[in-house]
Amino acid sequence: MKFTLSWLKEHLDTSATVDQVVEAMTMAGLEVEHVEDPGKTLAAFTVGKIVEAVQHPNADKLRVCQVDTKDGRLEIVCGAPNARAGLTTIYAPIGAYVPGSGVTLEARPVRGVVSNGMLCSAKELEIAEESDGIVELPDSLPVGASAVEAFGLEAAIDFEVTPNRPDWLGVRGIARDLAAAGLGTLKPDTVAPVPGTFPCEIEIRVDGDACPVFAGRVIRGLKNGPSPAWLQRRLASVGLRPINTLVDITNLITYDRARPLHVYDRAKLVGNVITARLGRGTAEASSDAPSPAPHHDEQLIALDGKTYDLGSEMSVIADANGERPIGLGGVMGGESTGCSEETTEVFLESAWFDPIRTAQTGRATGITSDAQYRFARGVDPDSVVPGIELATRLILDLCGGEASEVRVAGHAPAPPAAIAFDRGYVKKLSGLDVGPARIDEILTKLGFEVDGDAVTPPSWRRDVEGKADLVEEVARIEGFDSLPVEPLPEIARPVGGALTVRQRRMRDARRLMAARGFAEAVTWSFMRRDWAEMFGGGDEKLVLTNPIAADLSTMRPTALANLIDAAARNARKGFADAAIFEVGPNFRGDQPADQWTAVTALLAPHAPKHWAKSGGDPLFELKADLLALLEEIGAPTLQVVQGQNAAWWHPGRSARLQLGPKVVVAEFGELHPRVLKAIDADGPMLAFELNLDAIPEPKKKGVKTKPALELSHLMPLRRDFAFLVSAETPAGDLVRPILGADKTLIAEARVFDVYAGQGVPEGMKSVAVEVVVQPREKTLTDGEIEGLSGRIVAAAEKAVGAKLRG
Amino acid sequence: MTDLTQLEAELTARVGAAADLAALEAIRVEALGKTGSVSELLKTLGKLSPDERREQGPKINGLRDAVSAAIAARKAALETAELDAKLASERVDLSLPAPPERKGRVHPTMQVLDEMIAVFADMGFSLAEGPDIEDDFHNFTALNFPPKHPAREMHDTFWLPEDEHGERRVLRTHTSPVQVRVMQRLNEKLPSWIANGQEPPIRVIVPGRTYRSDSDATHTPMFHQMEGLVIDRNIHMGHLKWTLDTFISRYFETPMVETRFRPHHFPFTEPSAEMDVRCDRSGADVKIGQGADWMEIVGCGMVHPNVLRNCGLDPDQWQGFAFGFGIDRLGTLKYGMPDLRDMFASDVRWLEHYGFSAFQAPNTATGLS
Secondary structure, three states, X not given: OEEEHHHHHOOEEOOOOHHHHHHHHHHHOOEEEEEEOHHHHOOOOEEEEEEEEEEOOXXXXXXXXXXXXXOEEEEEEEOOOOOOOOOEEEEEOOOOEEOOOOEEOOOOEEOOEEOOOEEOOOOOOOOOOOXXXXXXXXXXXXXXXXXXXXXXXXXXXXXXXXXXXXXXXXXXXXHHHHHHOOOOEEOOOOOOOOOOOEOOOOEEEEOOOOOOEEEEEEEEOOOOOOOOHHHHHHHHHOOOOOOOHHHHHHHHHHHHHOOOOEEEXXXXXXXXXXXXEEOOOOOOOOOOOOOOOOOOOOEEEEOOOOEEEOOOOXXXXXXXXXXXXXXXXXXXXXXXXXXXXXXXXXXXXXXXXXXXXXXXHHHHHOOOOHHHHHHHHOOOHHHHHHHHHHHHHHHHHHHOOEEEOOEEEEOOOOOOOOEEOOOHHHHHHHOOOOOHXXXXXXXXXXXXXXXXXXXXXXXXXXXXXXXXXXXXXXXXXXXHHHOOOOOOOOOOOOOOOOOOHHHHHHHHHHHHHHHOOOEEOOOOOEEOHHHHHHOOOOOHHHEOOOOOOHHHOEEOOOOHHHHHHHHHHHHHOOOOOOEEEEEEEEEOOOOHHHEEEEEEEEEOOOOOOOOOOOOOOHHHHHHHHHHHHHHHOOOOOOEEEEOOOOOOEEEEEEEEEEEOOOEEEEEEEEEOHHHHHHOOOOOOOEEEEEEHHHOOOOOOOOOOOOOOOOOOOOOOEEEEEEEEEEOOOOHHHHHHHHHHHOOOOEEEEEEEEEEOOOOXXXXXXXXXXXXXXXXXXXXXXXXXXXXXXXXHHHHHHHHHOOEEOO | OXXXXXXXXXXXXXXXHOOOHHHHHHHHHHHHOOOOHHHHHHHHHHHOOHHHHHHHHHHHHHHHHHHHHHHHHHHHHHHHHHHHHHHHXXXXXXXXXXXXXXXXXXXXXXXXXXXXXXXXXXXXXXXXXXXXXXXXXXXXXXXXXXXXXXXXXXXXXXXXXXXXXXXXXXXXXXXXXXXXXXXXXXXXXXXXXXXXXXXXXXXXXXXEEEEOOOOEOXXXXXXXXXXXXXXXXOOOHHHHHHHHHHXXXXXXXXXXXXXXXXXXXXXXXXXXXXXXXXXXXOOOOOEEOOOOEEEEEEEEEEEOHHHHHHOOOOOOOOEEEEEEEEHHHHHHHHXXXXXXXXXXXXXXXXXXXXXXXXXXXXXXXXXXX
């Protein structure tokens, strides 16, 4: 909303400048968006007088004018048909920026004649949307007078109002707060009732749901037409288009008092009863979600010329004994009863509509009128009668005529209740030291009634419900600048730090992955539904009803699809060797327990060419990354299980890491080509997904002591064993039984070679294992070593049927 | 006599001329081997008379020692030459590149998160978390957004479908629902990571993903917020102001950034405020801490008595403040990423450029960045 300083001064006795007003508004809680100051944009433009205008020698439509300007008499070329000798108009010098055409003027010849400036139209000055020729001004204006002065323009302050303060949607409400903040004195309100000279023949019926209170009166014998210049200028100064006097008066009061009104052309009303009732259609009014199929049981053609379905939750104004809709209460009037310049008799409405109902009607119809905006946020219910009196006064003054008595139907909602207010609470909650007298002064200036401990908010402050709200009033008027700055009291820090084990693991995972060469990505929590389905998700419970785009519709079951897509997009830009990871949430369902945290990594193994070939299988590099990650975050030893991965993994080149038979901690491997193709990604791509929540937390959190270190002075022995096992046996399955053959002496067992082919029987393979034996108390004898070897071979045979290769 | 002198000269000359270790060994065998020329001379000593032996002994032994020494010296020289030759043959071209290394990076939002945690942890805050998919109660109702209230519209909420009870879950529009979870003890069984009812005094920060249906250079449909909540008996707005002032100055690593508190409105705080920081917007980049402009940086206020009541705390006993930062936005202000949408676009060039090394873990001992 906008207002001007002169408008503000109608309500506030002040000598403040625009800058001071803006500062005071900001500090009172009104967010100023910007100040439109024509004094700045039009500073270069001044009044000039055309002394002579002759035909341009080389162009039919151009005139060469001699113009008296603040810069002396100048020759200026002008194309406007009304450029004539004796005209007082607006002159722009060379170098001026013309806002309406976006051009900076240069001295250059126009068809051979140099123009030393420009004569301007209203459109070029951006003070009108359309214009016909250059500006025509009264001759009384002196040459050199500023354009701003010539047009009576002033700065408009554009600001945002928070939803709790509908009273700020009228200039008087702003004036009241600024007066309380010390910027001036609020002028007394001068609305005097206009006594009716005849009874109102129109009966008003309200149903309390559709419209709690409705005041109306007839005004007859009036003459509508364009409103006077001061009113037009006032509306134009805040960006409103003048229409006719009756409409302009209601707009003025809407912006001046946050009090919307409506005028019906009496001649177009059917019958003598105006009814406010609920709509009879079935159009839904509830919705943030897309509305269901439209119904057409009851409709209204509104003043904007559009047809609206009237739902059963909307407030409808009707004539013809309640049968014909003539308006959407608090939102917009109907076209059939609108006022025109021919209108001579009106029915004036000043009513109060429920904020929630009006907000819903606005959403359902898409109408955001000035009235709807105000009623949805809450208009002062006590302004119903003063509003109609003020409008009547203005109509009688500007259009003539005589007014009937006022009829009021229904009851305004109960006024705000008194709040018990201990003044000491100001200091307790805000820290501000404000004396009780000053507190009461602030509250009184804001319109609160102060009576001992009881403080009653004014009718226009329904946002104030308790003593904390009163503290806010005092603190913001006293100024948040005066708030003390006080350190938080010292408290004991949580043992073990600010992070939980899980949060610590997330942080460690991030830094470990980065240290191992992966770049951290953060991708959307939502993805395309078909991708979600491809990765085991896509349940309709997790599909947003109002996604921002179709490809961001479904809560993700995994980040894998997003990372594949990211790698593919990078590849299309020429960077095919992505190594990226993400630490973030995935969703199994819509309940809190369905959310889990994954570390997901993706490697597109297209390493750059290098002069020294390395040549290993990159899948094992990724396995090393995964194992390093598990070790860093303190996971126990896990089992590798192959052949049971989900469908989006390569069946032969993927595996799971399990804790016991049921808990899957991670899946890793190459991604299935079918999945990559669906995401339009070139393979191969390798990935892992680790469920951080599946790793048990250490049982004793506090104990940090490590087990004692035993350093043996005896040399460890290394012995190699070559086993024959069936080709299907996972080579890794040999390790655990070998380690188990002697838990004291065997420190390590590691597969270092796998071979099949010549010398190995068909269907078998040879697996070479290095075993490290650490003698504990004395050097082992040959006999003891032989015995240990025997146990190793026996254990391998028992576990996987391995035979020592001869 | 002359024989011995001549033999020594001859042998040392041959030793000196030996081309390699094998030739040298052949000479050694020839001279000092079992039947070598010097060994044969030594054998003659036993047959001599004591007088002759006294005369010849030292001469022959001297010959043996001289030849041995010459062989040892030649051997050392040959070995050195051989090693030198071997090393010379092992020369490589060290202008060749090292194997390619990938540059791992921590995402700037997560780096900023760690920076924020470092500062707040130092002030005694600990972390709490809650779910991204919230119910209407936690996201709105408990936070004093009455049902159907227009304030809800300001949140551009993402909705999930209605369940069998006609209720719709939402993607949380802010991290504030975790305030409710921290204060309110629920009986339902929740995963351990979800905050559930602490006894006051409470001092927590709550980072996480948040969602609003909005997309342009400064808004993304998903973004990160950090909520702060302090509840105690006598916490007032002065403590809030100190906390935020202190945070801003530590986060931006300048001794004093001028800040300004303005009244504002949030349904879940009363009084409510926004804090602005002094900045300079005249150039292409926003410069924090200088210039003539202000920029809003955090919304905050005293926790609304209705919120305390909704969480089972008596507002006459307990009071405190809450605040909410945009983590991504704080990152752009400190590190200069111009478009918020790039944060979530996963362009590897962007990640490498704006990301952080694994070893730059922020802490208050070394400075944050």
